[in-house]
Structure formats: structure tokens, C-alpha cells
Amino acid sequence: MTRRYRARLQRRLMLAFTGYTLLVSTVFALFAMACVYVVEDHFFDTALQQEARRQQASRATGGDWLAPQQSFIRLYRPGEAWPEDLSEARQREPRAHELEGREGRHYHLKPLAPEGAWLVAEVSSELVVRPMRRELLLWLGLWSAGLTLLALALGWWLARRTSAPLRRLALTVAQSEPRRLPTDLAQHYGDDEVGLLAAHLAGLNQRTQDFIAREQAFTRDASHELRTPLAVLGLACEELQRQVLPGQRATLDSMAAAIWQLQQTVDLLMALAREEEAPALAVPELPLLPQVEQLVLAMAPLLDRPGIELEIEVAATLTRPWPPALTRLLLSNLLSNAISHGRGGRIRLTADAQQLRLGNASAPPPAALLEADAAGRQTGIRGEASSGLGLGLSIVRRLAERHGLQLRLSHAGGWTWVAPQASSSSLPSRDAFTLS
16 A cells, blocks of 8 residues: 655645735735725815814804815705705615715715704715725735745745755655664754754664564574474474374373474464565465365364364365465464363364354353454453463464454354454555655
């Protein structure tokens, strides 16, 4: 499975700079337009207030209404008819003091209480902002666009300068392999946060390399030191079986079974300890029945115990797309567990196109093991009648997952069934790391 990573940090920094600049430019443009309109309206309202004080001063001294000093202001005495478009606008908005008329006319109103007269300023010819509104908006838009481009360039430069070391570190770590982990990362970075991260990663890589070396040495030594005495014991047991007395046959058979079981356990644990790459080519599907028959012959010392009866229901044409060694390790471990920890009696091995199942009569396993995808996930869980440590299923599960299989556990009719089957996902492989 290939997972593609994208350089989102640099893009986010650029978008943050650009978005912030656009927001500030837009808010500034709105405030600028609002400011010029407010200033213009304030000029007209001030002219009306001055004219209103002049008229009221004249009326207070017993004089008549005066002609307005400003040419765009007109006095309407009580009962005098207003312009038709102003009357219609007044009817629509009776409380407004700024109204739109026809043909671009624009009115500001000022009542002269208590006489009932009105001062009306028709200011369409005096407006400053309206004629130049388009040019003003264009000027503000060009400035906003210029600032946005500048912010985009600044954001790109800063994001590239900031994220380049982190990007380089991420690629270096992603392209490293367990056998060649980089331990000199700190030498290529400064004393900033990325340098601190590189130093800690280098230390972690060094400890990981030491751990891998110790694990490989332990696996190699354990494999040699365990297999050699087991092989010697096996040869000695075979030699004794040729000279065995009639009363010692059962004891030697038990010894041979124990030696064989130890050999299978060592093979299984060594297979789990080895780090194997996913195969480049698909494993051909091989007949399953011959693999099962070879396993039964190899496990004869265990299966020959009194009361053990193995039933095999596997079609001769049935195949499985996994190595024969996996079949041997999985089934030998499951059969050994069934013989050692089951109630004895019949053991059934069945297989079809979907799954391979092995079952034996037993008490119900713990409910935690019967949940979906729970078999072997947690170690130490075992049945009440089991004398084991609860590790068998966990070992089998790890081996199955190594080869892309799932382990399912079920119980019905007094029988417990274990079924390794192909996973819905592809075989596990190391994720490819690409950064664009």
C-alpha cells in the first residue's frame, strides 16, 4: 500500500498570510468607503443645521422665513407641496432624513419645529463620492490585490525557509531502513526546534540500532543453541527407539513427541523474530491436502496418544496461496494446543474455499476471545480449564498477521473452532513515503 504525503505546512503558511492580508484589505476598504460617505453626509447635515439655526433666529425676532444661503437647500413652508419623487420616497420611509429620488436625485431633510416647515437639500450636484466611486473602488481593489500578492510572496518565502529543514528531515527519516538508521541527523541542522528534533531522533535511532543488533545476536545465538541440543536429543531418542524394551515404548514416544513439539516451537518463535520483507512475487497456490498429510506424519508421536482421533475433511483439489512452511507452523501449533489443552477425543480439521478451520471439544473460551478480531490480540487470556499461559493464540495470530491472514475464534455446540483465513486487505508491507 502506497500512501502519499503532501507538503501541507508550506501551503498552510502561504494561505494564512494571504488570507490575513485579504481580510485586512477588505476591512480597510469597507471602512474607507464608509468613512468618505460619513464625512460627505456630515457636511450636508452641518449645512442644514446652520441654515436651520439661521431660520429659527429670524422667526424668533418676529421676522419672516429667509431665503436659504446655499443654492442646493430649499425651504418648504407649512402646506407647501414637495417634489413628487420626494413625496413618494417620504411616504415609503416617513422617518428617514436621507432619501433617494428619481433620476439620481438625493435628498437630505431637516424639520423646523414647531412651525412645521422643512429644509430640503437636493445634493446630487454636490456629491463628491458618487462620481468617483468606481475609481475609488478600483484603486482600493488594486491596492488589495497588490498587497495580497506581496503577502503571498512573503508567505512563500517564509514558509519555504521555515519548512525546508523539516521537510528534509522528514524525507531523511522516511527513506531510512531499519538496518541503516541515520545517527548523524543533528550535524545537518541548526540549534533551532528542527535541530532539537533531529538530535533526539538521532539518539533514538542509535538506541534502535543497538536494540536491533542485540535482538539479531540473541535470535542467532538462541536458534543455534536451542536447535543443536534438540537435534542431538532427537537423534538419541531415535537410537533408543530401536533398542527399546516393551515397557519403555510409551515413555520414549512421549519423549519424541515433546522433542518434536519443542522443535516446532523453536521454529515458530524464530520465524516470528525474523524480519522478513513482503515477497516481490505472489506465492503460487499449492494443494493443501499434501501439506496436511505431511504434518500429520510429522506429528505422529503426539497424535498416537490414546483417545486422540483426528478427522480431516480437505478436498484434494483445494489450494492455498501461502508457503507450506506457514501451513506447518500454524497447524502444528494449533494441533498441539488442541491436544494439550483440550478435552481430548476428536479433533476436526476442515477446509473450503473461504477458510481453514480446526476444532475440538472444549469448554467455552473467555468471552473476550470471541469478540470480533479479538482472538490472540491480548495475551494472558485463557480458559478456566487451561493449564497454559494464554500465549498460544497470540503467537499464532502474530504469525498469521505476518502473512496477511486473520485469526477467528468461535464456539458452538461444545466445540471451539479456530480459523486462519485470508484478510480483506492486502499483504502488509512498508508504507511508501512520498512528499510533494
